[in-house]
Amino acid sequence: MNPPPPLEGLDPKLCEELGEGLEIKLKNFGRKIYFHGPGFKHYEVEDFSIKGPPRFVDISVTGRKCELMCDHCASKILWHMIPAETPEELWRVCEELKEKGVTGILISGGSNRDGVVELHPFLGTMKRIKEELGLFVTCHVGLVDEELANGLAEAGVDAVLIDIIGDNETIAKVYKLPHRTTEDYERSLRLLKSAGLKIVPHVIIGLHYGKIKGEEKALEMIAENDPDALVLVVVMPYYGKASFQLLPPPTPEESARIVLTARKLMPDVPIMIGCARPAGPDRVKFDLYSILAGVNGIAFPAEGVVSYAKSIGLEPVLSPSCCSTVFMVEAGVISP
Numbered sequence: 163m164n165p166p167p168p169l170e171g172l173d174p175k176l177c178e179e180l181g182e183g184l185e186i187k188l189k190n191f192g193r194k195i196y197f198h199g200p201g202f203k204h205y206e207v208e209d210f211s212i213k214g215p216p217r218f219v220d221i222s223v224t225g226r227k228c229e230l231m232c233d234h235c236a237s238k239i240l241w242h243m244i245p246a247e248t249p250e251e252l253w254r255v256c257e258e259l260k261e262k263g264v265t266g267i268l269i270s271g272g273s274n275r276d277g278v279v280e281l282h283p284f285l286g287t288m289k290r291i292k293e294e295l296g297l298f299v300t301c302h303v304g305l306v307d308e309e310l311a312n313g314l315a316e317a318g319v320d321a322v323l324i325d326i327i328g329d330n331e332t333i334a335k336v337y338k339l340p341h342r343t344t345e346d347y348e349r350s351l352r353l354l355k356s357a358g359l360k361i362v363p364h365v366i367i368g369l370h371y372g373k374i375k376g377e378e379k380a381l382e383m384i385a386e387n388d389p390d391a392l393v394l395v396v397v398m399p400y401y402g403k404a405s406f407q408l409l410p411p412p413t414p415e416e417s418a419r420i421v422l423t424a425r426k427l428m429p430d431v432p433i434m435i436g437c438a439r440p441a442g443p444d445r446v447k448f449d450l451y452s453i454l455a456g457v458n459g460i461a462f463p464a465e466g467v468v469s470y471a472k473s474i475g476l477e478p479v480l481s482p483s484c485c486s487t488v489f490m491v492e493a494g495v496i497s498p
Contacts, residue, residue: 172447180421180456183422187456188456197463198482198485208465219268220270221244221245222270224271226240227240230274232336233335249286252287264297266298266484266487267291267299268486278305281303281313285313289317300486311353314357322360323363323486327347327376328383330343331370348387351389364393368396371409374420381420389428393434394434394457395437395438396438418448421457435452435460436485468480
């Protein structure tokens with residue numbers, strides 16, 4: 163590797179510490195690093211842009227509605243998704259997307275008051291989408307039971323994404339699920355894996371009102387369940403309710419240490435930095451730190467980040483797909 167050029171504003175001691183993660187990544191995955199720009203929004207900076215129509219889009223089976231309305235996002239994450247609130251509408255939307263050149267979809271929606279995204283009515287349509295339209299189908303789920311896990315497997319979905327929370331107080335206060343615990347999230351992981359599904363857990367850094375609380379336990383739970391990839395995001399307070407919006411997210415330095423912990427716990431698992439994280443100078447810092455901590459890729463990289471990756475000898479690959487597909491790319495099953 164080329165020696166990293168000096169980076170103004172970054173903590174030199176932390177950069178040195180994070181270098182262990184980069185060495186682990188290079189040993190297990192080589193020099194390629196993926197930069198994703200899924201088509202649900204236009205994104206362009208000086209050294210990163212993807213032209214052409216979208217290839218991967220998000221669909222919500224509840225539209226903008228969410229019964230849970232947790233402090234974390236208050237349903238705003240659903241607002242950029244294409245609504246498809248009946249199986250018939252889901253089929254129609256996917257037919258239209260196929261005609262427009264879309265090759266992959268993420269299906270999700272708002273949670274009910276038990277933390278479950280009610281996907282059961284859509285499983286038959288998902289199977290038809292796979293078999294007749296040939297789309298790459300992922301689902302971002304809430305908590306699952308055995309019936310839903312097996313149903314997703316029967317539908318043939320390509321990957322299941324699930325947020326994993328490692329602290330009971332966070333589950334109770336932020337997600338408004340006092341009757342749920344970390345054991346429910348770990349059980350969901352086990353059920354999905356036992357059903358033979360590819361799993362891509364997500365961890366939201368700073369979910370507990372901007373504080374680091376339970377992230378390491380969440381990562382340990384994930385590591386024990388053999389994930390196919392891991393996506394790390396950082397809490398975005400302005401998505402949440404009014405009381406949440408005034409809180410600062412964790413610092414880039416705090417978040418970077420979680421990335422390094424993930425890399426050391428899961429040395430041979432593709433680790434991605436997902437779409438959601440604060441904008442501005444902190445985004446630049448966090449993305450640069452994440453490269454040094456050994457991530458496999460970043461969605462919507464901040465300006466200068468792709469150039470920095472090149473400068474230290476990495477080989478950027480630009481992709482219009484969801485970053486959760488990285489495990490399929492690394493395995494050579496699909497192209498970026």
